[in-house]
Amino acid sequence: MRGASSNIRRAVRVACRRRGSPQVLWRYFSDSGTDAPGHEDCDVVVVGGGPAGLALASALASKRTLRGSVKVTLVEGSDLSKIYNWDLPPDAFSNRVVSLTNATLDFLDEIGAWTHVDVERTCPIEEMQVWDGISDARMDFNAAALGISRRGGSNQMARLTETLNLQRGLLRRLREQPNVTLLDNTKVMNISEDDIPGGAWPMVQLSDGVTLRARLLVGADGINSPVRSYSKIDSYGWDYPTCAIVATLLHPPRTFRPNTCAYQRFLPTGPIAFLPLSPTASSLVWSTSPALAAVLTKTDPAVLTSMINAAFRLPEVSVRYLHGHLLDVPSLSPDDLRAEISFREQAHAIAPYSALASANVHPAEAGVGIPDEGAHGLPPLVADIQPGTVASFPLRFRHAEAYIGNRTALIGDAAHVIHPLAGQGLNLGLGDAAALARCIQTAVMHGGDIGSRTALVPYTRERYFENHKMMSAVDKLxxxxxxxxxxxxxxxxxxxxxxxxxxxxxxxxxxxxxxxxxxxxxxxxxxxxxxxxxxxxxxxxxxxxxxxxxxxxxxxxxxxxxxxxxxxxxxxxxx
Amino acid sequence: MARMAPGESQAWSWTARGWASRSFLPQPPPPISTVNDAEVSHFSRLSALWWDERGEFALLHKMNPHRIRFIREKVLEVLQAQPDAMSAAAPASSTHIPPSLESPRVLEGMDVLDVGCGGGILSESLARLGANTLAIDASAENIGIATRHAAADPGLTCSAASASATLSFRHVTAETLVQEPKRFDIVCSMEVVEHVDNPAAFLRSCAELVKPGGHLFLSTIARTPLSYLLTIMAAEKVFRLVEPGTHTFSKFVNPEELIGFFTKPLMPGARPWISRTYAHGLPTRIEAEVRGIVYLPWRGDWVLAPRETTPWSTQANYLFWVRKPIE
Structure with missing residues (x-):
């Protein structure tokens, strides 16, 4: 995703005020980047074009009171046109998905971004089944039964979509908002304090030679946030001894219920989650040991498919055995694995008509006619994996010690990284963006300097403890x-x-x-x-x-x- | 508690009766300056700390948004009650469109004076709300600090004393400024009255600087056992939130003293700014208003007390607004 490969001619509007005279000019960003020395003054410089950064820029630009008084510049190192032009056929899905809570959806509505998200590529979560891998103790959340509904009527506790669909929607929304300047393919080379008397404002040196002087510098720049390092804010946390495997799962449609239930089984090695995307596609998030993740991401897709089906169905002791077996014999063939699972099913007295059986059942038959015994409590049998979607990433816990520094603020992963088991990371990040935008608006209404500590303290106060509660709960879980x-x-x-x-x-x-x-x-x-x-x-x-x-x-x-x-x-x- | 006994050898007797009787002698000789030299040097020493938002002036920084909110509310309230009122006060800007509630620049086009600006905390905010702001202070060092700080902000067109700038700072006292012809739509003097030697003369200068129909905003501390406990005992002596010696209890001003001051004519024969008060001693809301502002340590922030609260909310810090009659 390096910008050098991009030969798309993109006009980028630079609406920052040059020192002295305000001006708007059009520039073509290419490799010839050396511009005039000096600097441009900006009100808000957001570093990072991920969902949190884009949402903040969009939220600021959509506030009527801030129009004309707060100029926003967003800097992103990669090529955002790839996301802007992202397009997949309706039956193919990207492997990174997010679950948007109703509160997050309200926020996206409010800033006008939701209308730009392709709703066809989203899926409501109407029910959630969560169970213990060892004891099978089960928790069932049904939005309709519990009376959770979103404004507008549908009973949903969250909505799943691909991260790229959300990001593209936010970018499309930003395209309509002239107050925001998007500088992509532009890296932050260095951040330093200015030497203007009475100043000490952040000077952001960009790879195209331009230097931005920021009244407020927002770090939406991820777990290794350069803005956080500049602000001298420590973050504490640890790396979990687990990795998450993601993949897009393909399965036949279910006849007895729509595919709107999320399933999650807590195995001792980590939870495995099945997240619906469409009637025939769902997303996998499986936290497990790095060694197993390494084998599973490289193995034959048919092996992975069988392992996923078994991980939702077999008793924990057999799942554990299969994991050990696969680690011993990484080149296990799909047929050998199926035979192994079949043997285990017999040993546990799982009848072939039971929904717990997977080895000798053809996925297409499982969903037809009278549902198998216990089918309500289990995800559909996975038939295949969309090619090229298997990936894994390490899991971490990080929390910055503060969210604000001297004319800096942190949002999203720059402030906190959380275990994905509850799907809350992105929601927390967008919550940050919403709160910071609100906080900036209040400060402007009161004639405040939006980079000052006084203006930003309400943001920390609203978010820090709130995030911390969710983070530690998920960690403990x-x-x-x-x-x-x-x-x-x-x-x-x-x-x-x-x-x-x-x-x-x-x-x-x-x-x-x-x-x-x-x-x-x-x-x-x-x-x-x-x-x-x-x-x-x-x-x-x-x-x-x-x-x-x-x-x-x-x-x-x-x-x-x-x-x-x-x-x-x-x-x-x-x- | 250390409440002053009447007749104590103060330059100013601070019982309500003494205050009233002393301040409205028909011909009080206008003092050369109400500025107290010891107080000026005290603040000059602290000037470098003005903009440390977690330091000596942390409480003041935290109070600022609430003061601005009060100013904003009152100005809009008057604008909405009498849309032509401000244009009468500011006839120069006949094309001036009344700002909406959501507009941040509610003071657009108004001439605003900040008396005793200190490091410029309030002045900068006033300028950001669109006001043509003149900020004055008795300490040259404060003016230096304020100018330097505002100059670093590209959003403020600032200069030492230029007429075209939206924010300018001058080392001058209200008593000197009043000799010049310039008058203002809004005059603010926040946390100043309790530091001057002759508050009545000081207030008279401030009042004189307001255009007819314009606003005068003050904030100060009431002289009560509670305020002694909070502002001197707790803030200065126990918790050291504020430098000891910042406040002198005997110089604190009670709300009823300010109301009393403006209920009488400021000049012989002039119309008083407050024409009547209710039985409980408070003026009508369109003429003047007193609002308590309370620091809540557990929230780490000030709270502007709602209008309907009991009088205890004005027992310590409070904001005061009064409007000059259009004549």
């Missing part, structure tokens, strides 16, 4: 389910089963919260609820010595936590 210790498995399973039975309570809580229209009072997703319950469980089991004290206190803790989730979002930060 990951660690809780990584354990195979029987008391812990018993405790987490009991907790989950109790919670799952309290349908009216679930409905009441989410229904009440969802009834409020403010984007902030709607829980990000049922994950917040799950995570909250799990958090209590962890501390609960620790105190009780894990065994015996019984269900009552665990359930009591969860109820308490639920109450907190229900009342929690009613904060009064915005005046």
């Amino acid at each position: 990951h660690k809780l389910y990584a354990s195979t210790a029987p008391p812990l498995v018993w405790a987490r399973s009991t907790g989950v089963e109790v919670l799952n039975e309290l349908d009216t309570l679930k409905a009441g809580i989410i229904g009440a919260a969802g009834g409020r229209s403010s984007a902030h009072s709607v829980p990000g997703s049922p994950w917040e609820m799950v995570a909250g319950g799990v958090e209590t469980l962890v501390s609960g089991t620790r105190v009780m010595g894990a065994v015996g004290t019984g269900l009552r206190s665990v359930a009591g803790g969860i109820l308490q936590q639920l109450g907190r989730v229900a009342s929690g979002p009613g904060k009064d930060q915005r005046e």
